[in-house]
Structure formats: structure tokens, C-alpha cells
Amino acid sequence: MQTLSDLREILGKTMNGVLEGKYTVDQARAVAQVASEVNASARLEVDMARATDGDYKGSGFIEVDPKPHVRPALANNRQ
Incomplete structure (x- = not known):
């Protein structure tokens, strides 16, 4: 597991595994605790x-593409 998307995929597979009877609720709970x-x-x-x-x-x-922080320009028409 390298990214948040990987974690989501694992959790989805675990949920499906419980529904299909491949995993016990206790096994799914353990996965959920680690995910937490x-x-x-x-x-x-x-x-x-x-x-x-x-x-x-x-x-x-967390898969993000950092963008430079741009501050809004100050108003030139202050009175």
C-alpha cells in the first residue's frame, strides 16, 4: 500500500470479502483498525x-499536485 487510493482499494476488497464470506467480521475489523x-x-x-x-x-x-500559493493582490484604490 503506497497511496490513499491503495488503502481505499484494500478496504473495498475487504468489504466485498466479508459480503462474499471470504473474510470474517473480526478480520475486517482488524483491517479497519489498521486503516484508521x-x-x-x-x-x-x-x-x-x-x-x-x-x-x-x-x-x-496523499496524491496531490502542490500548486504555488498565490496571495490575492491588494486593492490599489484604497480611500
Whole structure:
């Protein structure tokens, strides 16, 4: 598992596996608990990106294409 998309795919397969009887509810619960910890780690990356005004590149787990932060121009017509 390298990306958030990979995690979603695993969770989807696990859900289908439970419905098809390939996995027990306990096995699915274990997968969900691990996914929860991975998700918490991803939240930390988002928080770090916010705290650094988008300069933090992250691990690549969250698939984003960082764009330069452009601040709006100040109005020239202040009175």
C-alpha cells in the first residue's frame, strides 16, 4: 500500500470479502483498525501542509499536485 487510493482499494476488497464470506467480521475489523491508524497519519500530513502554508511535500501517500500559493493582490484604490 503506497497511496490513499491503495488503502481505499484494500478496504473495498475487504468489504466485498466479508459480503462474499471470504473474510470474517473480526478480520475486517482488524483491517479497519489498521486503516484508521494509517488515516490518522495522513491527517498529520495534511495538518503539516497547512501549518507550513503548503510548503510541506509529504510522503506521497496523499496524491496531490502542490500548486504555488498565490496571495490575492491588494486593492490599489484604497480611500
